[in-house]
Amino acid sequence: xxxxxLSIPWMLGLAAVACLGDGAEPAxxxxxxxxxxxxxxxxDYPGDRxxxxxxxxxxxxxxxxxxxxxxxxxxxxxxxxxxxEAVKALGAIAPDDPTVLxxxxxxxxxxxxxxxxxxxxxxxxxxxAIPVLVEKxxxxxxxxxxxxxxxxxxxxGPALGEIGRPALPAVLRALNDSSRRMGAAEALRVMGKQxxxxxxxxxxAHAKDPDDHVRCTVFSALAxxxxxxxxxxxxxxxxxxxxxxxxxxxxxxxxxxxxxxxxSALPALERLLQKKGxxxxxxxxxxxxxx
Numbered sequence: 636x637x638x639x640x641l642s643i644p645w646m647l648g649l650a651a652v653a654c655l656g657d658g659a660e661p662a663x664x665x666x667x668x669x670x671x672x673x674x675x676x677x678x679d680y681p682g683d684r685x686x687x688x689x690x691x692x693x694x695x696x697x698x699x700x701x702x703x704x705x706x707x708x709x710x711x712x713x714x715x716x717x718x719x720e721a722v723k724a725l726g727a728i729a730p731d732d733p734t735v736l737x738x739x740x741x742x743x744x745x746x747x748x749x750x751x752x753x754x755x756x757x758x759x760x761x762x763x764a765i766p767v768l769v770e771k772x773x774x775x776x777x778x779x780x781x782x783x784x785x786x787x788x789x790x791x792g793p794a795l796g797e798i799g800r801p802a803l804p805a806v807l808r809a810l811n812d813s814s815r816r817m818g819a820a821e822a823l824r825v826m827g828k829q830x831x832x833x834x835x836x837x838x839x840a841h842a843k844d845p846d847d848h849v850r851c852t853v854f855s856a857l858a859x860x861x862x863x864x865x866x867x868x869x870x871x872x873x874x875x876x877x878x879x880x881x882x883x884x885x886x887x888x889x890x891x892x893x894x895x896x897x898x899s900a901l902p903a904l905e906r907l908l909q910k911k912g913x914x915x916x917x918x919x920x921x922x923x924x925x926x
């Protein structure tokens with residue numbers, strides 16, 4: 636017998652989870668978790684599996700014995716709702732387990748929305764996720780067709796940035812690795828003012844990186860730091876002559892974000908404005924001149 640696709644025993648099990656408080660006996664916890672694991676692995680009602688994953692996550696660390704079953708659920712490539720809830724549950728149950736965090740971080744490479752759930756789960760884990768996220772900062776070029784930057788840097792960098800200042804030492808070390816530099820600069824961009832003033836000299840050191848994508852990201856990070864990036868004014872003035880026009884405009888934007896302290900950049904910005912007529916450069920000049 637079933638009601639709206641849920642078996643009566645399963646409905647009772649859900650009710651038990653809802654009623655179980657933090658004061659439950661370990662034996663009760665274990666019995667309930669095993670029951671949920673059984674439903675997680677069942678094939679009859681797909682919706683039951685997703686609900687089981689969600690309920691296990693609600694139990695948090697008390698459901699630790701469910702970790703292997705939840706990891707296995709990540710392999711169900713055609714069942715996004717199940718995988719989505721399994722990732723959230725793993726983050727709630729074992730946020731201190733490096734192996735679990737690494738398995739979640741591996742999902743950052745996927746094309747589906749599961750990578751967004753994985754990213755949020757790692758951010759929620761906080762400083763404990765920093766080592767695995769740094770591993771995922773690598774970027775590489777695919778030049779077989781249209782040039783494309785591959786890798787998980789675009790997900791790992793912002794996640795480290797959201798974790799914030801606790802991630803700063805690891806991110807600054809990664810900035811010295813050419814394969815992780817763009818991801819590290821992206822992390823610093825997301826951190827913004829949190830990363831200043833420590834990150835400013837490190838970013839200046841890479842203002843002439845041979846990769847224009849890296850340079851653009853470096854200038855974007857300095858722009859996000861605003862007046863705290865004033866030490867970078869000479870490097871940003873030099874960057875107005877960058878051979879890549881987009882990089883030059885981002886450097887102009889960074890000078891504008893620094894504000895009146897960047898008045899020494901006005902002659903170079905005015906020359907660039909005459910040359911390009913860019914609204915970005917015009918806006919930077921206006922911000923610097925603003926009292």
